[in-house]
Amino acid sequence: MLRIGAVSYLNTRPLVYGLAQRLAGLGQLSFNLPSRLADDLAAGRLDVALIPSIEYFRGVGQQIVSDAVIACRGPVWSVRLLSRVPIGEIRCLALDEGSRTSAALVRILLAEQYGLHPETVPLPMESDPDTIDADAVLLIGDRAMHPAAGVYHEIWDLGDRWCRWTELPFVFAMWVARQDVDVSQLAPILSAARDEGLQQLAEIAGREAGGHGLTTPDLHHYFAHHLHFRLGAEEQAGLHRYQRHAAKLGLIANQRELVFQ
Numbered sequence: 001m002l003r004i005g006a007v008s009y010l011n012t013r014p015l016v017y018g019l020a021q022r023l024a025g026l027g028q029l030s031f032n033l034p035s036r037l038a039d040d041l042a043a044g045r046l047d048v049a050l051i052p053s054i055e056y057f058r059g060v061g062q063q064i065v066s067d068a069v070i071a072c073r074g075p076v077w078s079v080r081l082l083s084r085v086p087i088g089e090i091r092c093l094a095l096d097e098g099s100r101t102s103a104a105l106v107r108i109l110l111a112e113q114y115g116l117h118p119e120t121v122p123l124p125m126e127s128d129p130d131t132i133d134a135d136a137v138l139l140i141g142d143r144a145m146h147p148a149a150g151v152y153h154e155i156w157d158l159g160d161r162w163c164r165w166t167e168l169p170f171v172f173a174m175w176v177a178r179q180d181v182d183v184s185q186l187a188p189i190l191s192a193a194r195d196e197g198l199q200q201l202a203e204i205a206g207r208e209a210g211g212h213g214l215t216t217p218d219l220h221h222y223f224a225h226h227l228h229f230r231l232g233a234e235e236q237a238g239l240h241r242y243q244r245h246a247a248k249l250g251l252i253a254n255q256r257e258l259v260f261q
C-alpha cells in the first residue's frame, strides 16, 4: 500500500474529493501540514505527498505525479503577510511553521521589491499571530483566511503580489513521489479526484464553510476564483521564475529540472 500524504487545509478539499475511496487497495491517505509532508516524504515515511513546490526544488521526491496542484492566478486569500510596521521597516519576520513555499516567496518579494533581508523566526501553529514579537507575520492556510484581528499597518496577499509582479501564476504545492514508487495507477486517480472535486465545489463549500467560520458563498468563491488546481504551461513558467529567484537568494542550492510522470 502506498502511503500518501495530503495537505490538511481547506485549499486541498477539491483535490482529495472521494480520493480515499478511489485509493482503496492501492494507497492509504493521511493529512498534515505542508512542511511536515515534505519532511515525511524526505524521511521515507511517505511515498507520495502534496508538498510545497520549493521542497521539490530542494531535492525532496523525484517525480511530479500529476497536473493537480495548488496554485493561483491572482489574489489567493489564504497566504498573507500581516505587517505591524510600514513594509520597508520590517526587521523581524515570523514565518508560519506550516509553510515552506510561501516562507521563501515572502523573502523573495521583500528582497526584490524592498531590498529587505529580515531576520526570521518561526511562528508555531499554536502561537497567536497577533501577540508574537515580530514586525510582520506570514500566515498560510485556514488561519490566514479570517480578517486580521490585530492592528496591522499593511496586509499583503502574496498571490496578488506575485502575479502582478511577474504576470505569471504561482504554484504553491504539487503531488510528488519518491523515485522507486510506481505511480502509473496513481496519476490518473489524482487527476480524476481533482476533476470531480471541481465539479462539486458547491457541495464541498456547503459542507465545510460553517465549521471554519466562513460563509458558503465565500468558500465557494475561494475554491472557484482564488485557487487554481491545474498545472499548465503558464504555471510551469511561474515555477521556473520562482526557482530562479529562490536560487538567487540562496534559498535553494541548484537548478533542478521539473520531472513529470
Ligand SMILES: C=C(O[C@@H]1C=C(C(=O)O)C=C[C@H]1O)C(=O)O
Pocket (backbone or CB within 6 Å): 007, 009, 011, 034, 035, 051, 052, 053, 070, 076, 078, 079, 098, 099, 100, 101, 102, 103, 140, 141, 142, 172, 173
Ligand atoms: C494557498 C496555499 O498554499 C499552500 C502553501 C504552502 C507553503 O507555503 O508551503 C504549501 C501548501 C499549500 O497549502 C495556502 O496554504 O493557503
